[in-house]
Amino acid sequence: MFDITPDEIARLNDIDLRELVGRLCEAELFARGLSTSAVTWGGNQTAPDGGLDVRVTLAKGASIDGFVPRGLTGFQVKTPDMPRAKILAEMRPSGRIRSVIQDLANAAGAYIVVSSQGSTADRTLLARQNALREALNDVPNADRLQTDFYDRTRLATWVRRFPGLVTWVKERVGRALVGWHPYGPWAGAGDDAEYLLDDKLRLHMGQRVDAPAQPIAQAIDELRDELAQAGRVVRLVGLSGVGKTRLAQALFDSSLGARPLSQSLAVYANLSDEPTPQPIGLASDMLASNMRAVLIVDNCPPDLHHRLAELCSKQNSSVSVLTIEYDIRDDQPERTKVITLDTSSAELIERLVGRRYSHLSRVDIHAIAEASGGNARIAIALAETVERSDSIAGLSNDELFQRLFRQRHEPDNALYAAAQACALVYSFEGETLSGAGVELGRIAALAGQAPAEMYRHIGELLRRNLMQRRGVWRAVLPHAIANRLAAGALESIPYEFIKQNLLQNGSDRLARSFSRRLSYLHDQPMVEKIVESWLAPDGLLGTPESFDELEMAMFKNVAPVLPESSLSALERIGVNAPDIAASSWQEYFSLLRLIAYEPSLFERSVELLARVAVDGRDDQFRKQASDTFASLFKLYLSGTHATIEQRLGVVEKLLKSTDGRARQLGLAALANVLQAIHFHAFHDYSFGARSRDYGYQPRNRADEVQWYSATLSMIERLALDEEILNSELLGLLGDRFRSLWTWAGMHPELEALSIRIASNCFWLDGWMGCRQTIRFDGSGFQSDLKSRLNALEVALRPTVLADKARAVIRGDWDGRTGPDELIAAPDATSTLQRTEALAVELGAAVAADDAVLAQILPNLLRGGTRAWAFGRGLASGSRDVPATWEKLVGETERTSREELDVRVLMGFLAALWESDRELAQQFLDAAFSSQALLPLLPLLNSSVALDGRSVERMKRALRCEQVPIRMFENLTYGGATAQLDARAFCDLLAHIADHPEGYYVALDILHMRMFADRANGRMVAPELLEAGRELLRRVTFQKRKTQDDYNLSQLVECCLTGPDAALVATDAVLAVLRAVESHQTYALECADFLSALAAAQPKAVLDAMFGGDEEQREAVIYHFDYIVDHRPNWADAIPSNVLTAWCAEDPIVRYPLAASVVTFSRRADGNQPRGWSEHATALLAAAPNALSVLKVFIERFWPTSWSGSRAAIAEENSRLLDSNEVQALAEAREMVLQAKAELARAVIEERQRETKRDRDRDGRFE
Secondary structure, three states: OOOOOHHHHHOOOHHHHHHHHHHHHHHHHHHOOOOHHHEEEOOOOOOOOOOOOEEEEOOOOOOOOOOOOOOEEEEEEEOOOOOHHHHHHHHOOOOOOOHHHHHHHHOOOEEEEEEOOOOOOHHHHHHHHHHHHHOOOOOOOHHHOEEEEEOHHHHHHHHOOOHHHHHHHHHHOOOOOOOEEOOOOOOOOOOOOOOOOOOOOEEEOOOOOOOOOEEHHHHHHHHHHHHOOOOOEEEEEOOOOOOHHHHHHHOOOOOOOOOOOOHHHEEEEEHHHOOOOOHHHHHHHHHHOOOOEEEEEEOOOHHHHHHHHHHHOOOOOOEEEEEEEOOOOOOOOOOOEEEEEOOOOHHHHHHHHHHHOOOOOHHHHHHHHHHHOOOHHHHHHHHHOOOOOOOOOOOOHHHHHHHHHHOOOOOOHHHHHHHHHHHOOOOEEOOOOOOOOOHHHHHHHHOOOOHHHHHHHHHHHHHOOOEEEEOOEEEEOOHHHHHHHHHHHHHHOOHHHHHHHHHHOOOHHHHHHHHHHHOOOOOOHHHHHHHHHHHOOOOOOOOHHHOOHHHHHHHHHHOOOOHHHHHHHHHHHHHHOHHHHHHHHHHHHHHHHHHOOOHHHHHHHHHHHHHHHHHOOOHHHHHHHHHHHHHOOOOOOOOOOOOHHHHHHHHHHHHOOOOHHHHHHHHHHHHHHOOOOOOOOOOOOOEOOEOOOOOOOOOOHHHHHHHHHHHHHHHHHHHHHOOOOHHHHHHHHHHOHHHHHHOOOOHHHHHHHHHHHHHHOOOHHHHHHHHHHHHHHHHHOOHHHHHHHHHHHHHHOOOOHHHHHHHHHHOOOOOOOOHHHHHOOOOHHHHHHHHHHHHHHHHHHHHOOHHHHHHHHHHHOEOOOOHHHHHHHHHHHOOOHHHHHHHHHHHHHHOOOOOOEOHHHHHHHHHHHHHOHHHHHHHHHHHHHOOOOHHHHHHHHOOOOOOHHHHHHHHHHHHHOOOOHHHHHHHHOOOOOOOOOHHHHHHHHHHHHHOOOOHHHHHHHHHHHHHHHHHOOOOOOHHHHHHHHHHHHOOOOOOOOOOHHHHHHHHHHHHOOOHHHHHHHHHHHHHHHHHHHOOOOOHHHHHHHHHHHHHHOHHHHHHHHOOOOHHHHHHHHHHHOOHHHHOOOHHHHOOHHHHHHHHHOOHHHHHHHHHHHOOOEEEOOOOOOEEEOHHHHHHHHHOOOHHHHHHHHHHOOOOOOOOOOHHHHHHHHHHHHHOHHHHOOHHHHHHHHHHHHHHHHHHHHHHHHHHHHHHHHHOOOO
């Protein structure tokens, strides 16, 4: 386990021990935001030192406590033990107190004696502390001096606070964790090497893909702030050699920026060094010990990063993670901030090279910087080849590359051929020399070498830092070198020979890896020729409709080489397999979007995306295709350079389609075309090694105007001239009015178009958009622009009753029209009241005007925020209520189910209920004669208070089988049942529950009724309690919602109190057991329900849970064991005294049973180690045979479901055996010793398995 032991402290020599205490003091001060310059130490420990080895001197008023107890604290550090006599001699060498101790006393400081050999039990520690006080007997101000004695155990406890010092101590005593290091020169530079940076060395901080990169000097503290928070995960990516590791090191450098991370928290590993334990295991140890740490994992592949992020980002995590990787194509992982490091500027490379290689001339330094391409690793490797009398000025690129490859060695053609062959694949397995499918043999054959010879060459390439290692895997890196070598290999090795060894006789993995290398070589004619042959109709990748996983991956890899040929291959699916075309294309959303980058390929690419969005059979894939398609139509961050004319052509074609989905897709794309603010991107823009930007963006104001003018012209032509989708297009334009006016600045164009629209009809959406613009942005406009906008609002304003009614139903208008009133932020409550009152007033006016009512009826039945209030007005103002109702019902029959909204009818009924209840009842009864209203009857009835007649109506609706059961859920809203007599309510509830799918509808209705009764201070009626018990007796677990478990638990709390409810609890538990056993539900989904049952009727629940035979009891334990880690454990809801009393009835059987289900350990708080839970302590204390209980707990130390390292969890649990509760069990001593030994051995074995598994899983480059 990642830990430090007292024995390891004892192994430190005197110099390291003094340095450890000094480092601990610095770490303690840093953790509290205090300057570490207050700590001083040094000198030989055995030399005369004046009595202090480490001193902390804080400014007056600085607050501190803990291991550094006072602002002025002195530490006397000794490796030997310090019993009483030695303490007295140390403090009073000549019979008189040392002057430094007197100074500490005078200043009310602290004096601490530290001994690494001393190991003191309580009594011995007290003796040493007494000796410290004894030495102060005659010392002035002795009462002001705090003294203490730190033995190796207390020192180990202090070290555990700082994981970086754990690794430091282990390195010093020769017990280093393989591959794990404290803060230090991780990048290989000396400790004193300054981190060089300039304004051109930049980080992309991951907020937005188009956000400008920030200079490191500005961004480094933002990155630190992220990692300073436990549970945060950061991924640092960038090309190999650009300085990512050195940047990670700089995060802890106090000379750079304002908020460095604590060096004592840093623990670093490079996965290429094959660290042991693997990162998941180490992180699990840290989390189990609640150790605050910053874990840095270099060369971390994506899969390992995902698992570290999942493990370390959980609630209450103590670990923050920084992973480093060279693959900048990595997707945006969840729970992760992704940071990209750009290549260095030539000027910065010159400074770096000049500092390290002072003998180089300025000309050579400049040549090296230019040749490096901003890659520090390449620059340093080149500089290493230049001797004092040498020069590289004037060398060609090829000559520079050869020098970089050879370094200071003689030319070696065999080594060069080996490197070329290795570079043909992205990575390969490089250790196995013989056997079927050996990758090294295939690579060696390409170079015309034997595997053993190739193995030796790989070793040399590793030594020259031209190749990297991860476990058994090898890869030529950086990519700049690998790509050049691979290009040379393709020229010198016949393709047929490559095909034979990598595609035909090689492994699938080698074929995939070869295709990935080709993706970086799109500018090589030989690569184009290879890929062209692959993508031909009869080629290796010519039939995408029949691809397996390997072929699909290879296809996506090589698509950047020949985008048009790749698109042609995808188009052939529509010809060769039209029935599966849409489902086949859905695998290529991202690829099609990337191919659409080129204007020449835009229409063809989006055609395939559109066909998936329209014709796809899966809703999720259709939406994904639609979102991907629409993302290509934005002014910024579109990912394509297609012109506005091309994009509008695609949109117009869709809008004119006879297919509804196609029209909706066109509207979604058009909405993006009209977007003028808040541009975001969630897509990948990289495409192999091709240079790509974020797509078209306007160069100037004229480009912006042309973009929006063309779009507005198309909308005008389609909506007004051709009358295509008039309502939809004008609605979209109104929705975008504000952004087009305020941010796009399309003032004259919007004015002209708005006036033309208003001349034909009332443009409600445009008027609303205009009003929003005045209200939210008007105060910032210049006076002339404000006047123009106000005038436009007047021109668009509704003037006739029908238009005013449409406006108020929408809910955005409270009757005010003045521009000053619009700009002023009105009181929300008064606005709502005015809007409601206006809706009622206009509803009454419309009711009195048959012509207007007929005109706006279609609008009324399509809803609106104030439709209910308008309906109230219709009822109150109608001169012939039945006739008005008939008109509403008639329009309901004519409105499609998808568009129908009956809130206006509900408002009408609510008002009528107040004035003529009998007539309202008649209207509701008549709903049985309406095909449109009958399915909505429970919703309509919920608009009035339910009474006995309503109950009979609802029962009839249930019997007629034309009302969906889900519609009865509307009876939970608005207090619909609050005034209903309890007996009538329960009668209705029983009928709903009797419906095959009505159980949870009934549960929701009862839950809300009880909630309302209690919230209003009413006693819950006995009939309701009995109804709740009846529901619990017949509980079912089919067609449940997530909320149902909580609702059941609330019902239990309310209804199952008292001894007479025990049988109901028993029935409910047995129902749960049957449902879990038959897989109708999972124990996890019943956690709240079971916990509530256990709290309400603990004995009945225990009897029901364990009332079966031994096999049935084991099944209960098996099914409910893993609840502990994910949801509340039902057994913890039982009071411990009730649990032990139940166990006492049959102690031999029941105590082990109880031990099998209770949560056996908990943390008292976040910083404390795990201890026995209250239930576990009670069982150990009460059981006649405590060994039987302890044995069960020990068996459960190994979790059956877990995340992270299982060994770490078991090891943490094993520490419970050192607790006072276990030590008090004299009869358990022998068993505990044996169990600890077996656990220790099993933990070692499990760690070895985990390390091997993680190394096999994570030690890959792809």
